[in-house]
C-alpha cells in the first residue's frame with residue numbers, strides 16, 4: 124500500500140524519482156505526488172490519478188539532486204490532491220511521505236492544534252511534519268525526527284526532507300523501506316524494482332531504523348537508542364525482469380514466465396527443503412498462515428501434505444489467527460506464505476507465533492522482506508519480481524514448494540522434483556499463444572455474465588477458489604468457488620439457464636465431479652470442463668492433461684489466462700485492478 128521512492132546524489136533526482144515511482148505504481152494508484160528540493164526551495168506537484176503518464180516537465184518539476192515521490196492507496200481521507208502526499212509542515216520547511224497508518228493521529232492532531240498548528244488535509248500523515256516542526260523549536264532536524272517517533276503509534280515507512288538540509292531521512296516501523304546503495308548516491312524505496320536500473324546493492328532497514336543519508340549513510344535505531352551497522356546485500360533480480368518486455372501487461376508476462384519460474388523450483392537446493400521438512404517433522408502443532416492467493420496455496424498445502432506426506436497441517440487465514448493462536452506452544456511451527464513478505468496480517472500472525480516461543484518458517488518471493496527477516500528459516504520462491512497486482516507466478520511457485528516439501532516428508536524428494544520437471548515442459552504449452560487464443564474465444568462467451576461458479580474436489584477445490592479470486596479481482600465478474608460436494612447443500616439454487624460453471628476434474632475425482640457437473644447441467648448450467656478428459660456434460664472443454672499431484676499447478680494457468688482475457692474484453696486494467704494494491708501493508 125503506497126509506494127515511496129527518493130534519491131540523493133549527483134544525477135538528476137527528479138527524473139529518477141518520476142521513473143522510479145512508475146515502477147512502484149502497483150503499490151497504490153489513487154493519487155501521487157513529488158517534492159523536488161531546488162536549492163533551498165521546494166517544488167511540490169500532486170495529482171489525483173495514476174503516475175504512469177506523468178513527466179517531470181509536465182508537472183513543472185525542475186532538475187534536482189534530492190527528490191521524493193509517493194503513490195497513494197487511500198486509508199485516511201478521500202482521494203483528493205490535498206490528501207495526496209507529500210505533506211508539508213506549517214512553516215513550509217519539512218516535507219514527509221508516508222506508507223502506513225498513524226493510529227493515534229487524532230490525539231496528536233489535537234495536541235498540535237493546541238500549539239497553534241493548522242491542518243489542511245484529512246490524512247493521518249499530516250501530523251508528522253508538524254510534530255517534527257514542533258520539536259525543531261528546540262532541536263536540530265535529525266534530533267527532532269528522533270523525538271517525533273515517540274509521538275507516533277502505528278506503522279510507518281517515512282521519507283523526510285528539510286528545506287535547509289541536504290539530506291534524506293528514512294524511517295521504518297512495520298512497513299517496508301529499502302535503501303539502494305550506488306556510487307556516491309542513495310535510493311530509498313518501498314521495493315527494490317524502483318531502483319534496479321541503477322543498483323543491486325541494498326540495505327534492508329530493521330524495525331525502528333532511522334537512516335540519515337547525505338553523501339554517506341548513518342543508521343540510528345530508535346528502539347535500541349543507538350547507532351547501528353547494517354549489511355549491504357546483493358539482490359539477484361535483474362532490471363529486465365521488472366519490465367514488461369514485449370508484453371502489453373505484466374499480468375500476461377508473469378503468467379508466461381511460469382515454465383521458467385517452476386523450473387527454478389524444480390532445481391531448488393535439496394538441503395533447504397530437507398532442513399524445513401525436518402522442522403515440520405519435529406514440530407507439534409503446525410499452522411499454515413497467509414492471506415488472499417497465498418492462503419489458497421496454504422489450503423492446497425493442507426491437501427497435498429495429507430495426500431503425499433500423510434500429515435495434517437492446520438490452516439488459518441492470517442487475520443483470523445488471533446482466534447487460534449492460543450494453541451501455540453514452543454513446540455509449534457507456523458509456516459507463513461507471502462509473495463511480498465510484507466503483508467501486515469501475515470506478519471502479525473508470525474509475531475504471535477514468535478511471542479509464544481514457536482518457530483516460524485516463511486515461504487516468500489522477496490529477499491530481505493520483513494517475513495524473511497523475522498523467520499527462523501525461509502524458502503525463497505525465486506519467481507522474480509511480480510509487478511502485476513494479481514499474484515500468478517508466485518502462486519504456482521508456492522504450490523510447487525509445498526509439493527516438494529510433501530514429497531520430502533514422504534521420503535521421495537527426487538520423485539517430486541521429477542514430477543515438477545515433467546510439468547515444466549507442459550507449462551510451455553499451457554502458456555503458449557495457441558492456448559491464449561483458445562481461452563480468448565471462451566472469454567468472449569463469458570464477458571457479459573454477471574455470475575460464474577467454479578467447482579472442484581480435493582486438490583482442485585483450492586484451485587477453484589484461487590481461480591474465482593483471479594476472475595473477481597481483475598474482471599469484476601462475480602465468481603464463487605465451491606467444493607463439488609457442497610452443491611446439493613444449497614449452492615445449486617443459484618444455477619439458472621445459461622449460468623457459466625467451471626468444473627475442475629482429475630482422474631482421481633472424475634466420477635464424483637462429473638456427477639456434480641451433470642447436476643449443474645440439468646439445471647441449465649453452461650459447463651466448462653477443465654481437466655484431462657472430455658465429457659458429454661461439458662459445453663466447452665479446456666484440456667489440461669493429467670498431472671496427478673501437480674494438477675493444481677497446471678489447471679490454474681488457463682484460469683489465469685481466462686481472468687486476463689475477461690479483463691481485456693471488459694476494458695479493465697489487468698495490472699492494476701480498482702481498489703487494490705500489491706502489498707497490503709496495513710491491518
Ligand code: M6R
Pocket residue numbers: 414415416417460461462463464465466469512513514515596703705706707
Ligand atoms: O504478498 P502476499 O502474498 O502476502 O499477498 C497476499 C494477498 O494480499 C495477495 O495474494 C492478493 O490476494 C492478490 N491480490 C492476489 O492476486
